[in-house]
Amino acid sequence: QVQLQESGPGLVKPSQTLALTCTVSGGSHNSGGYSWNWVRQFPGKGLEWIGYIFDSENVYYSPSLKSRVSMSVDTSKNEFSLRLTSLTAADTAVYYCARANLLPQSRHFDVWGQGLLVTVSS
Amino acid sequence: EIVLTQSPDTLSLSPGERATLSCRASQRIASDYIAWFQQKSGQAPRVLIYGAFTRAAGVPDKFSGSGSDTEFTLTISRLVPEDSAVYYCQQYSNSLPWTFGQGTKVDI
Numbered sequence: 001q002v003q004l005q006e007s008g009p010g011l012v013k014p015s016q017t018l019a020l021t022c023t024v025s026g027g028s029h030n031s032g033g034y035s036w037n038w039v040r041q042f043p044g045k046g047l048e049w050i051g052y053i054f055d056s057e058n059v060y061y062s063p064s065l066k067s068r069v070s071m072s073v074d075t076s077k078n079e080f081s082l083r084l085t086s087l088t089a090a091d092t093a094v095y096y097c098a099r100a101n102l103l104p105q106s107r108h109f110d111v112w113g114q115g116l117l118v119t120v121s122s
Numbered sequence: 123e124i125v126l127t128q129s130p131d132t133l134s135l136s137p138g139e140r141a142t143l144s145c146r147a148s149q150r151i152a153s154d155y156i157a158w159f160q161q162k163s164g165q166a167p168r169v170l171i172y173g174a175f176t177r178a179a180g181v182p183d184k185f186s187g188s189g190s191d192t193e194f195t196l197t198i199s200r201l202v203p204e205d206s207a208v209y210y211c212q213q214y215s216n217s218l219p220w221t222f223g224q225g226t227k228v229d230i
Contacts, residue, residue: 047167047210047222062219063123096166100214107214108157108172115166 004113018084022097040093126223134229141198145211155215
């Protein structure tokens with residue numbers, strides 16, 4: 001059973017860069033057939049999809065965050081990562097990593113991490 | 123960007139009743155690429171329905187999805203207190219970015 005676990009700082013100062021990692025266990029993120037996604041949930045409960053990566057050459061970022069976000073994969077560690085720059089209080093949220101099948105008809109988020117609360121504050 | 127609007131915002135029902143949750147899309151969702159998620163307090167979302175009407179593994183048949191084009195519905199029958207949660211719809215069509223509805227809170 002594949003499990004995902006987010007890790008990173010819980011508190012970041014405004015204007016700094018957030019770096020989060022999602023570790024895949026119980027299977028390989030490089031086993032093919034899946035995209036690896038980041039989703040965040042604001043304190044008011046709204047969900048926002050940040051983007052996905054399924055290999056180093058296939059990445060998509062939501063247009064609203066494209067100028068500040070980047071994603072990468074580390075095959076050797078079974079991890080994928082998120083970087084978000086120029087943080088403001090509006091980036092305060094619970095950050096989730098999630099898996100989705102590459103097949104269009106099954107492209108829903110079927111496995112989620114438990115989530116990591118990131119607060120942007122000085 | 124496809125905007126998903128859920129209604130109602132909150133639904134208060136009694137045990138044994140049936141809940142009907144609506145999700146309306148600003149554009150047609152081709153191939154019914156809609157999923158429904160349940161989120162309980164302090165937990166990650168859990169997929170209930172994908173492809174508009176296909177139940178995910180382990181999801182009881184009290185949860186059912188229907189609809190097409192721009193109108194989609196999640197129905198929860200035989201409500202029990204454990205069904206209290208926020209329910210979200212999400213589209214994963216070829217029209218990126220993928221988006222979520224704002225959620226419907228169900229109180230039993």
